[in-house]
Amino acid sequence: MSIILASTDFWEDMDVWSNSLRMAMPEMDINVYPDEGDINKVEYAVVWKHPKGILKKYPNLKAILSLGAGVDHIISDPDLPKGLPIIRLVDKKLTHEMCLHALHWVLHFHSDQYLYRIQQFNHEWNQKSSIQSEDRTIGIMGLGNIGKSIGDLLVNLDFKVIGWGARKKEALGLIDYSFGKDKLSSFLSRADILINVLPKTQNTANLLSKKELECLPKGSFIINIGRGGIIDESDLLILLDNNHIAAAALDVFTEEPLPENNSLWSHPSVYITPHIAGQSNPKSAAKTIAENIHNIQKGKLPYPIYSNENGY
Incomplete structure (x- = not known):
């Protein structure tokens, strides 16, 4: 199984994020888009303003996790796969x-x-x-x-x-x-x-x-x-x-x-200020993301799951 990490924001240092995720989840393969590896092995997408349409490429995707507190960058994707949990970052x-x-x-x-x-x-x-x-x-x-x-x-x-x-x-x-x-x-x-x-x-x-x-x-x-x-x-x-x-x-x-x-x-x-009030800390956020993925693997609910009814 593997994780795909994707962002179009140039300020996001993907090397820092991928290294932090590898430290938090050494048992997982971490790939940074567009270097996807085997798309059939991708079970989790960790994203921030990902290229629209890419998430439908992964047939075995189990969950989508945001690199930040908001998820509007995820739900605005017109090709977003249906029925998958979207997990906000509360770190x-x-x-x-x-x-x-x-x-x-x-x-x-x-x-x-x-x-x-x-x-x-x-x-x-x-x-x-x-x-x-x-x-x-x-x-x-x-x-x-x-x-x-x-x-x-x-x-x-x-x-x-x-x-x-x-x-x-x-x-x-x-x-x-x-x-x-x-x-x-x-x-x-x-x-x-x-x-x-x-x-x-x-x-x-x-x-x-x-x-x-x-x-x-x-x-x-x-x-x-x-x-x-x-x-x-x-x-x-x-x-x-x-x-x-x-x-x-x-x-x-x-x-x-x-x-x-x-x-x-x-x-x-x-x-x-240019949307910098709450920038995610890679080391801390990676631990939170890892905990949510481990909970999913154990059959437990991650937190917090985006509610389409509430809009957050």
Whole structure:
């Protein structure tokens, strides 16, 4: 049996990934596409933005595993084999990186660093009164593994944390959670800093347009590390221009790479990073992927399996 490793992203070092997988699963043959070996022996595909159509080539494929937290790069394949489990990557190192990225921007906005940067360019010395963390409300959209971890981190730093999602959740500790679209407006109205960690699904596409964004308090901030296409970028620019939203840190976009002529690039209140908030750690992720493959071989369920019904 063998594993096929495939990616079209040039930043992904396939040698590092293949070596990490070989260390985690020395009993398996690891092939990197297009060097497939015997296609009849391929039982697992480990992919990130794989060349569309290749997965149907392997007649004995048992499962498809993502090299990252998202799977939209998999389910968008029009020739995706039917009936195979698709396993998302939930890895502690990836979650840790997402937490650090979110914390960086929360502290940046909370401590007025965005204003002091502008003042520096203008040679201005103007001290702002500080706001205590317990007086700052952080709203998190998407309370899965990553969102919950971000929330717990911020709670431990004495921020007030509220959460919103599509479904009821239990055991969220000190995070004040609400769910359902009927509760979205009231949730947004309380969020001084909004962090989006939602996956993109049919239900979340363009979820935050002008009407919803206007529910945020005037002078609020947005941090988007979930998926592009959830926040309407044109409407976001309108609310940034009229200062309803003070600033936004964006890591994901409707179209990636972000086109050179997109107005977000040059907006003075927008901070852009190229989808790097939660980069997978090959050594750590390989162990997680190996554990899931070993579970499948033992007849156990891998975790987490993508749900077509839920969209994540």
